[in-house]
Amino acid sequence: MAYKLLALDVDGTLVRRDGTIHEDDQRAIQRLKATGVPVTIATGRLYSGTRHVARSIGVTGPLACVDGSHIVDAEGSKHHHVRTLSGAAASTLKRVVSRHQPACFLFAEDAIVYDAVGEPFAPYVKTWSPSLQCVERVSSHPSWEHEAGVMALVAVGSEAQIRDAEAEIRAELDERAFVASFPVSRAQSTYGMVVRAAGSTKGTAVTWMAAYYGCSVDEVVVVGDWINDVPMFQTAGRSFAMMQAPEPVKRAATDTLGAHGDLGGGVAEAIRRAFDV
Known part of the structure; x- marks a missing residue:
């Protein structure tokens, strides 16, 4: 399978507990982007807590925030999808x-x-x-x-x-x-x-992102570590769970990584294994 999109969870996956991104992950993302494969983010964070992470890895397209309840461009210029509790x-x-x-x-x-x-x-x-x-x-x-x-x-x-x-x-x-x-x-x-x-998950976000980038969900690779990542694991063609993920989360993924979120390196490992980059 020639995968065409990478979607990353933030906390415990891309960003370590100290708030930094491992150099290997940063370099691997840039190598992947140089091949023409877009990278996006699917996180439980609000947009205000996500945009600086997106900018740090050079993501400029849509981001999925609040577990898919808010899909917004990395620069905040366009809000594609918003679902809230109101009234x-x-x-x-x-x-x-x-x-x-x-x-x-x-x-x-x-x-x-x-x-x-x-x-x-x-x-x-x-x-x-x-x-x-x-x-x-x-x-x-x-x-x-x-x-x-x-x-x-x-x-x-x-x-x-x-x-x-x-x-x-x-x-x-x-x-x-x-x-x-x-x-x-x-x-x-x-x-x-x-x-x-209800109605929005990281899984629905992956479906939206695939359509936006002109590929099928089977051509999407996702990486995550927690229960809110399971819907995107169940949607994407290939999914990687970080080493520290709970067992039910690992079982929902197609692959388990050897890298721990506190140390980093999991994104680079997933990119090597799925994209051979």
Whole structure:
């Protein structure tokens, strides 16, 4: 198979924990681009937390942000696709999280809004965007009612808080929202939850990107390391999971890499194996 497009996850794949990109990955991307194969990004980050990464590897075309909910040109000149929670759905989400009171981070208008309850977790959340706004109360922020809607919500709390809120959101928003919860490995007995509008995933983003670049999804190679990468693994013709990826994520990929995301080098390895570059 002569693959025609490469789509990369950011955190734990392209960007290491210290925020840098391995030199081998950087050089491999430039070699691949020199052959005429475009490179793009598919990430859970907001655009404000993604564009500098795209620029650092020379990506100028569309980027898939917030797990495919926002597809926007790397220079921000054109927004191709936006899917948010708005109106009654946003109001319901606000009501549920206000009742269970986890620390909340509201992704809205390309910034992250939080309050004092979320302060301990802000250093972790800021990887999604450098545009953080600390407000008196997240629940009172006008973004909930803004016509642009809420791009996503990240909540952090005890397992009981998150599990109960997740169950209620699923029951009340049903097919209108995507909800996922997970243990926060760096904090014992702490759980996280991501909520965003249903219908967009990294898989739908790969399908959109393939059409944009004039190839089939079978001609796309993707690289990632986490559960939000599984939809693009299931869509693309060839998929690489980083060494540290959870076992279910590895099983969803066609290939597993020997490189760990903390050290880097996985993107270069994937490019060598898929493109022979």
